[in-house]
Amino acid sequence: MEVDGSNSALVNKSEENDFEKKGSSDPVVYQLVRVEGDGTLVPATEDDVLEFEHFLQDEKVNFPSIEDVGHVEEFFSNDCILLKKSDLEDGSSKVKTLELHTQKMGTDLEENRLDGSLGPPSNSGVLHGQQPDKFLAEQGDSNIAQQDNASTETAKPIVLNDSCSAEKDKADACSRPVDDTSTEPSVSGVTSYVPDFSILRGEVCLDDLTIRELQEAFRATFGRQTTVKDKIWLKRRITMGLTNSCDVPSSGCVVKDYKIVGKDVRQEVSNTGGIPKIGLQSTLVRDQVTYPGNEGDSPSSSYYQSEDQQGSSKRFKRVPIHNDEPQGNLLAGQCTNKRTRKPTKRYIEELSDIETHESTGKLSSPAKRTAHDEVLLKPRAAPFHELESLSTIYPTRKDTLGGFSVHVPYVSRMRRGRPRKDFISFVDKEPSVQCNVQTTVGMLSKECEEGNHVRKASEVPPTVNPERGHLEAVDRKGVQNLQANVYKAASKPKIKRGLTRKHHRAWTLCEVVKLVDGVARYGAGKWSEIRKLSFSSYSYRTSVDLKDKWRNLIRATQTQLPAQKDGVCPRKINPSIIPIPPSILLRVKELNELQSQGGGFTAPVKFSGQNSKVVQGKGLGFL
DNA sequence: ATTAGGG
DNA sequence: CCCTAAT
Structure with a gap:
């Protein structure tokens, strides 16, 4: 099939998935096509097929049929985007095409598309519009009704992303009114300068929109124009606007009916066999990450952050995604492997720290983040409420300010290095200070006795150490008070340990x-x-x-x-x-x-x- | 709970 | 001495 003179490429109907055919009552044909960066359509290679085969299978298993008039699913892989375009449920169209786009499409191509959408159909525009047809034609499949659909329009796939899909509709695109009330999802020509509000309805996959389209969407969403060209930003903003939620992934999200779809496949699956909008996407899309902690944690705990992409991609590797898809398993496997190796406590802490920061960076709301970080910043994370007073003690001024009101002298904070020479646990000695703890006293006294008994005169007496000056004594008292309180409150040996240090006793x-x-x-x-x-x-x-x-x-x-x-x-x-x-x-x-x-x-x-x-x-x- | 080591 | 990993 030739898409264009320069970009022409043959589209093989090559990869048909058998299972697809036999699987459902209405014959469906999937085709894998690789779309080069320049918009050229290239037959999917074996690898491509293999790469996406399991997707198809999964899809088949998990997503029986399409409820919507039509829709497109995107699957991002390392360097490909798999588009699944489905047609009318009514079966008017029984051809589904799978297209592989090289990652480039996300960049250069996008731009091209932009132009293309406005100008002559030259590249990607063809992609969704003509290509399928061609494909069909080539196939010689009688079932093909794509064009009919298009013309029919009711069933038009809501492939927002390709403005171009409209290429072929160009003609009607112009005539097409901006119909806000229309409930049917429409792709509409985003090509026009008129804000296309239709873009906002129905299922919207912002990921495929060009910057311009996104801007349009933004305009439609917020009623104002934007010059921002950051796709991610736009996507997020739009999604947020549409969903009135902050919990928006940087990408990979589909908005449908003013709700974000695709984060959780199961949510969207209808009894009638409706296909989840994004099924696999969550596991495949790089940018989109389902952050476990976020799911149960707090509903709206994400916020926009420019650099979240990196973080997300990072997380992508290690955060297990709750899905049934193989990818999920894969990831899970990776995780398992990771667990195999026993990380040190410190390592874990660091990791979690990083993770947290990332997550906060990406998903957590500012408010939550503060709290979150606070917890994490605590050297020995001890999220116990009882310890809060203690926890807040950590050195960072900032944290102290924003944290709890309880301010404890830095001294009491566990310190990595050696404590002051005189810094000793109140328990260890000086029971007299204020601890009514008899056990302590008893212990101490006993200890002293023993110590004295065996020790030489020069040895440090169990009670107040003569070596220590008055200063120390005073100072210590204050500290001890605090410590005692803390200790009491926490009543956790661990804490005590962290706080108190064994009195240094020189070896005799x-x-x-x-x-x-x-x-x-x-x-x-x-x-x-x-x-x-x-x-x-x-x-x-x-x-x-x-x-x-x-x-x-x-x-x-x-x-x-x-x-x-x-x-x-x-x-x-x-x-x-x-x-x-x-x-x-x-x-x-x-x-x-x-x-x-x-x-x-x-x-x-x-x-x-x-x-x-x-x-x-x-x-x-x-x- | 101990033991071995790094800090 | 403290802290941890490994027994």
Whole structure:
């Protein structure tokens, strides 16, 4: 078939889908046609067919027949647009054509079409108008009634997108009145300068409209002209206007009867077998993304944003789309794969963060977004209401302002880095401050006792640490108050953890010795045991602590020791810092090597005992 | 709940 | 010490 001299191309009726024929009572023929950027119609290639085959199948399965007089469905694929044009329900027309458009159509071609619509039918205009006919003719199919339909007009497909569809109707297009009242969907010649309000009725697929058409639509919708040439913007605005909703995807949406259609296929399927306006689209169209969170979340939680396209496309990859279509499954599969790999918590957070921002960028209403972000911004997302007071604490001034009224000192905010030296959990100590918590007190006292009992005088007393100045005490009180409140309110250990930090307790030589001894006895790694058996009196030393300390000791062994051996002290020994006696380090080294080498080992209790004694003596001397 | 490691 | 992943 020759569409045009330059753009001529043969349209093969090539791909007929068998299932289509046998499937429905009224014979329908699908044809796949690739439309090149220049508007040329090219026979669909094998690949094209394959690519869209499943669509057709799905369609068949899911969408029995067309309710509307006619309509066009678009399916965007990587680089093709599949148009399904359906004809009258009454069967006057039984030919359906599938056309593949290269993506170009969305760009260059669009422009061309614009021109074309106004001028001679040269390219895409032919696409919908002539082509089908030609196609039919070529096919020699007797069923063809496309033209009849066109002329008949009642059944004219409402292919808004192609202004050109009107090409052939050009003649009548002019004469066609702008009929606002007419209920029948009409394509009408958008070519005319008269605002075509018909564009607003019935099913409208804005995606196919040219900029000019969109502008017309905009004009028709809002009663004013626009010079905006951003298709996305136009589409969105129009859709919003038509639907009176903000929940509009950037594209891929079809507006019908003043409602957005196609977001959820099932909604639009009628009992009589009406075909959903956009069935597959949601899964195929790049721009259109069904954002799960949005569906149940908040009905109107999207808003216009210029850069949403990127975001959406991004999301497209990872957001599972709830559809029955294979694509959906595919996506789902991808997601599954993703899940296979276990992301770290942090990773998840980041991801969700991004996602959220994207989503907010695209779908969330400003209002919601604020709230949303707020939640997300919280370092450790804890959307619990109880924690709100706490949550709001995060550092960002902005958030604080816009967020809840509860303002908590930044201090209380969990911090990544090391807290102030004196920053300790109120629970940890100073029960006197205000906590009536007896358990705490008891614990502390006990701890203290133990600590004191075992510890040397130099050790930090469990109660107020002498090291701390008054300043600190005061400061801390305030903080503690807050913390206490927060803690009470939240009553979640996790939070407490996040907020409070274990009081730093310097390891005493005694402890180190015990640790070494324990390692010697039970082996490195048996921290739990060591803690139980050797650190029963040091309740504040956890197995993790032991482990960490041991690690540090080893490190010291690898650095400090050699230097000392060499007799060269890398740096002056800070008097305030009691160096670990070389003897201990040596032993640590030995143990480390021993254990790392031999793997299993038998604890030389004697040895350890001896050493510990020796060390202790030394240690005492030092301390 | 522990253990191993990175921070 | 904290935080997490992996057991």
